[in-house]
Amino acid sequence: MSNADKEIEDSAAQGEAREEASASEAAGDSESSEITRRKLFERGAVTVGGLAGAAVGLPAIGFALGPVFKAAEVRYSSVGPVDQYNSDTYTTKVITVVGGIGEVGKTTVYIRKNNPEIDPAKVGEFIVISTRCTHLGCPVRYVEAAKSFVCPCHTSVFDLEGFVITGPAVRPLDRFDTKVEGGELLVGPRFSVNDQLDRFNPRAPGEPLHGGWKYLYPRSFSTAPFN
Numbered sequence: 001m002s003n004a005d006k007e008i009e010d011s012a013a014q015g016e017a018r019e020e021a022s023a024s025e026a027a028g029d030s031e032s033s034e035i036t037r038r039k040l041f042e043r044g045a046v047t048v049g050g051l052a053g054a055a056v057g058l059p060a061i062g063f064a065l066g067p068v069f070k071a072a073e074v075r076y077s078s079v080g081p082v083d084q085y086n087s088d089t090y091t092t093k094v095i096t097v098v099g100g101i102g103e104v105g106k107t108t109v110y111i112r113k114n115n116p117e118i119d120p121a122k123v124g125e126f127i128v129i130s131t132r133c134t135h136l137g138c139p140v141r142y143v144e145a146a147k148s149f150v151c152p153c154h155t156s157v158f159d160l161e162g163f164v165i166t167g168p169a170v171r172p173l174d175r176f177d178t179k180v181e182g183g184e185l186l187v188g189p190r191f192s193v194n195d196q197l198d199r200f201n202p203r204a205p206g207e208p209l210h211g212g213w214k215y216l217y218p219r220s221f222s223t224a225p226f227n
Contacts, residue, residue, distance in 0.1 A: 077097075079184075082180055108139070112126070133169055138154070162175070171208050171210070172193050175190070177190075194209040
């Protein structure tokens with residue numbers, strides 16, 4: 001074989017090698033491009049799915065949790081002229097605490113005027129006591145002869161001011177805010193008190209307010225604040 005033929009053969013071999021390399025690179029680029037497109041489509045599908053799930057799920061979560069954070073309506077109910085109440089005993093009245101649900105939204109309260117001999121000025125001109133026992137929520141009854149409130153469920157007893165005489169109740173009876181307009185007494189939101197008659201946003205039965213316990217039982221968002 002002459003030198004010229006050998007050069008031609010080497011040149012042809014090199015050309016074939018370059019063509020194979022170019023084909024290999026093209027195939028690699030094509031495969032890489034395919035993988036990139038596949039990943040892009042997968043990520044896009046995940047994103048679209050996430051957005052669709054959020055569009056369906058978030059309103060449902062909001063609907064479920066909404067009542068938890070929705071504050072109750074602040075309502076004042078008239079219980080008649082102020083001159084029908086005295087400081088010696090309680091008068092029983094029924095007020096509406098939640099409107100629009102009929103009898104279920106009503107509760108019984110005990111009302112009397114402030115007695116300066118036993119009631120501090122900070123409690124206001126009228127005292128309105130809740131009938132719900134602070135142990136488990138049973139309705140208490142005022143016994144005139146004993147000047148006490150008695151719970152029939154677990155025998156808790158409260159004095160004339162609503163302080164616990166015997167347990168298992170954990171705090172004084174709750175009270176209601178009041179105001180006078182046009183000679184009529186209006187009864188407003190319920191609030192809880194400790195043994196010093198300091199006001200707290202309403203607590204549930206069984207939740208004490210003495211010492212550090214008041215910090216362990218924060219107000220529910222679904223109860224109306226008293227201030």
